[in-house]
Amino acid sequence: MSAVYDCGKRESRAEGLSAAAAAVRSSRLVVLPTDTVYGIGADAFDSGAVQALLRAKNRGPDMPVGVLVGSWSTVDGLVLGVPPQARALIEAFWPGDLSIVLPHAPSLQWNLGNSRGTVMLRMPLHPVALELLRDVGPMAVSSANVSGRSPASTVEDAREQLGDSVSVYLDGGSSGEAVASSIVDLTGDKPVVLREGAVTKAAIAEVLGVAEETLD
DSSP states (O other): OOEEEETTSHHHHHHHHHHHHHHHHTTOOEEEOOSSSOEEEEETTOHHHHHHHHHHHTOOTTSOOEEEOSSSGGGGGTBSOOOHHHHHHHHHHOSSSEEEEEEBOTTOOOOOSSOTTEEEEEOOOOHHHHHHHHHHOOEEEEESSOTTSOOOSSHHHHHHHHGGGOSEEEEOOOOOSOOOOEEEEOSSSSOEEEEOOSSOHHHHHHHHTSOGGGGO
C-alpha cells in the first residue's frame, strides 16, 4: 500500500521526506516533484530497484534512466571527467531544466539500462527533490508515467498510472505545463542537443560559445 504526503504542509513534508528516504534505502520506489514533471525514482546504485522502476513504467533497458543529483560536486564522483563545456553548462543552468550526458566513471557499479558507458545527469530546481537527493544521494529518476502515456504533472496523475508499484508519493502541487528538460550530449567530438526542452538551443549555444546550428 502506497502513502501520499502533502509537501505543502510543514509536518507532512518532513514526514514524507523521511518516509521517502527510508523507501529509497530499502530498494523501493518513490514519486517526487521536480521542476519539470513528476519523477519516479530509486537509488541509482541499486540495480534491483532500477529494474523495478523500469517494470513500473513498462519500459525496457533500451531507454536508460537518467540520474538526478543534489549538488554540483556530486557529479565529479560519477563521471570519467567533467570537461570545461560541462562546467559552463552546469554553472549556467543548474539547478534547472538541463540534462547533460557524459561518460560515467567505469568503477561505478550500477545498471541504468543500455547506456553504453554514459550517464545523463541533472540537478533539479525543486526544494523537495533537492532535500531528498541531499539525504539519499544520486537517484535514478524517470518521468512518473507508464510508457506511451503523458508525463504526470500532478501526484494524482502519477498515482493513477503507477499505483502501488510506488511506495511513497511526495505531493508538491501541480508542476504546471509538462515541459521536459533539454538534453545535451557531451560524449562526442562536439556537443549535440538531443532534445530541446525547457532550455532553448540558442541559450545553450550562447553559453558554449558556438553557433546554434552546430548543436544538431
